[in-house]
Amino acid sequence: MSAQLQVHLLPSLVDAGTLQGGVAIVIDVLRATTTIAHAFHAGVTNVYPIADIPGALSLADEFRQSGESVILGGERGGVAVPGFDLGNSPLEYSWDKCQSKMLIFSTTNGTRALLHAKGAERIVTAGFVNFSAVCEILLEEKRPIHFICAGSNGHIALEDTLLAGAFLAALLPHRPVPMNDSARLAWDAFECHGLVLTEALKLSAGGMHLQSIGLGDDIELCAEVDRLMLVPEVRYDGKDRPYLEVGSIGIERRLWPGK
Amino acid sequence: MSAQLQVHLLPSLVDAGTLQGGVAIVIDVLRATTTIAHAFHAGVTNVYPIADIPGALSLADEFRQSGESVILGGERGGVAVPGFDLGNSPLEYSWDKCQSKMLIFSTTNGTRALLHAKGAERIVTAGFVNFSAVCEILLEEKRPIHFICAGSNGHIALEDTLLAGAFLAALLPHRPVPMNDSARLAWDAFECHGLVLTEALKLSAGGMHLQSIGLGDDIELCAEVDRLMLVPEVRYDGKDRPYLEVGSIGIERRLWPGK
Numbered sequence: 001m002s003a004q005l006q007v008h009l010l011p012s013l014v015d016a017g018t019l020q021g022g023v024a025i026v027i028d029v030l031r032a033t034t035t036i037a038h039a040f041h042a043g044v045t046n047v048y049p050i051a052d053i054p055g056a057l058s059l060a061d062e063f064r065q066s067g068e069s070v071i072l073g074g075e076r077g078g079v080a081v082p083g084f085d086l087g088n089s090p091l092e093y094s095w096d097k098c099q100s101k102m103l104i105f106s107t108t109n110g111t112r113a114l115l116h117a118k119g120a121e122r123i124v125t126a127g128f129v130n131f132s133a134v135c136e137i138l139l140e141e142k143r144p145i146h147f148i149c150a151g152s153n154g155h156i157a158l159e160d161t162l163l164a165g166a167f168l169a170a171l172l173p174h175r176p177v178p179m180n181d182s183a184r185l186a187w188d189a190f191e192c193h194g195l196v197l198t199e200a201l202k203l204s205a206g207g208m209h210l211q212s213i214g215l216g217d218d219i220e221l222c223a224e225v226d227r228l229m230l231v232p233e234v235r236y237d238g239k240d241r242p243y244l245e246v247g248s249i250g251i252e253r254r255l256w257p258g259k
Numbered sequence: 260m261s262a263q264l265q266v267h268l269l270p271s272l273v274d275a276g277t278l279q280g281g282v283a284i285v286i287d288v289l290r291a292t293t294t295i296a297h298a299f300h301a302g303v304t305n306v307y308p309i310a311d312i313p314g315a316l317s318l319a320d321e322f323r324q325s326g327e328s329v330i331l332g333g334e335r336g337g338v339a340v341p342g343f344d345l346g347n348s349p350l351e352y353s354w355d356k357c358q359s360k361m362l363i364f365s366t367t368n369g370t371r372a373l374l375h376a377k378g379a380e381r382i383v384t385a386g387f388v389n390f391s392a393v394c395e396i397l398l399e400e401k402r403p404i405h406f407i408c409a410g411s412n413g414h415i416a417l418e419d420t421l422l423a424g425a426f427l428a429a430l431l432p433h434r435p436v437p438m439n440d441s442a443r444l445a446w447d448a449f450e451c452h453g454l455v456l457t458e459a460l461k462l463s464a465g466g467m468h469l470q471s472i473g474l475g476d477d478i479e480l481c482a483e484v485d486r487l488m489l490v491p492e493v494r495y496d497g498k499d500r501p502y503l504e505v506g507s508i509g510i511e512r513r514l515w516p517g518k
Contacts, residue, residue, distance in 0.1 A: 009268065009415060010272075012271075013269075013413070013414075013415070015413070154272070154274070155272075155439065155440065155441070156268060156272070156440055156441045156444065157440055158440040158443050158444065161440075161444055180414065180464060181411075181414065181415055181416055181417040181420075181463055181464050181465075182414070182415045184417050184448070184462075184463075185415065185417065185420055185444050185447070185448050187451075188444070188447045188448045188450070188451040188452070189443070189444050189447045189448075191447070191450075191451055192446075192447040192450055192451065193443075193447070203443075204440055204443075205439060205440050206440075
């Protein structure tokens, strides 16, 4: 497919090879990519996304043995993992807990989406919280752009689709290019729900689940546009393991396409 | 998930077991479920959906040996299959070719979506062409309703999503029930594109492909709302093979939610 702006509504819908030569924007609004941005804002030096809990625990051991200061964060079923330092609520990631530490992070959907993006030449993570900062780098990109929505346990998620749609609405006036059908759906979703973001997130399946386990307060935080001015970007360490660090900081303009 | 109105944007996104006890509406607007409706209108007695070409040819042999009058129809890559009587263009299915015959039908996406729906208690097929007729039976249904979009070679298709959204727009005033996130996306798509159906179908990936192989004229036919007043429904023969026959005929009201 030759579309230069593609939305993939689930990681499993990314065809093998399609990301090659392109830029992947990984989206898990509720809550992984929101929380990762907050963790960087709170001072973590980098974030290792790890798919499984034993893998996360063993990597933490490895880094601690080499003298690194490490914290473990993440969730399963939305709640904190026993033995981890922090869960997946953005506000848990405070300066006193995070400053100058490495974060090893494992969540149900977002972490896996991030690892699934590995075929792309450049990989960044996005939430509503760092919308304009991500937009700014996308406006400079000439390569095909792929928005990879994490979804929720294999189900397409409204909130991730909405954010992909917001990016399209912001980019298309500057870059009118072919897009795939899922991109049109995402754009439509943003047209319909962009003015009532928090309400849309509350009625999404993911938002309903958070409210049901007492974490409804996280939703407003995840719907906050442009609170943070940083773009987490994937690098590879000496052992070819992907990790995130802050690839750029600072926005020049507010690019949010909503009113 | 307890949602009573669910949209599945691809057959592969239907969780095992989720259709049990429910009604499945199989949608492949461009063109299988449009063509099936036209074939019934042209007089075929029933339609056997078959996944693969050898299977279709061998079933045709079997029925012919028992004295049935059979035609073979379908496509691969959008074009007619060598050895088949008809392709997948709705207008090929004329009275003189179809009257009182069985149709054995194999297409890339629609046939497979139909076979994928087999866990449901009731399975019908829908296009824009038989919208109100399908709506009428859905208004009577008390069971959970699943719209299964065929998509196109594993990619989510705008046109199928749009039709699912039109059904939601028509049903929700009569049946305000929980829906899944994909249903919201479908509804949004209909809100944005429902008034410009033909144009939306033309710019979809499937519509672009049809135009590229000289079959663009099919698109307007597939976007025609309520041309036919019949609902193809799955039954099972003595060998437990699924086939379609016309389960109901006649609409009492026009239920199209567009203007």
